[in-house]
Amino acid sequence: MRKLTWALLATALLLGAALPVSAEGAKRYQNCKALNADYPGGVAKAAGIKNKGGKTKYKPLVSKALYEANKKSDRDKDGIACER
Secondary structure, eight states: OHHHHHHHHHHHHHTTOOOOOOTTTSOOOSSHHHHHHHOTTOEESSTTOOOTTOOOSSOOEEOHHHHHHTGGGOTTOSSEETOO
């Protein structure tokens, strides 16, 4: 059973699947520069959210927990923190 769990985890990481993270466990960033170093497109709270500011260069990561931890950085309140 342990080998199967590790195999599934390794497969998910290789495929780029996001593991669920609780809002308490999500990393809080000091500012957008720090967040964009890890996530160049910012963080969206849900899929399909449109940027109020127009076209962006990068696609945001979709993570409700990470967005909630950093929603102070969503200045235009469009559901995407630190978009660029």
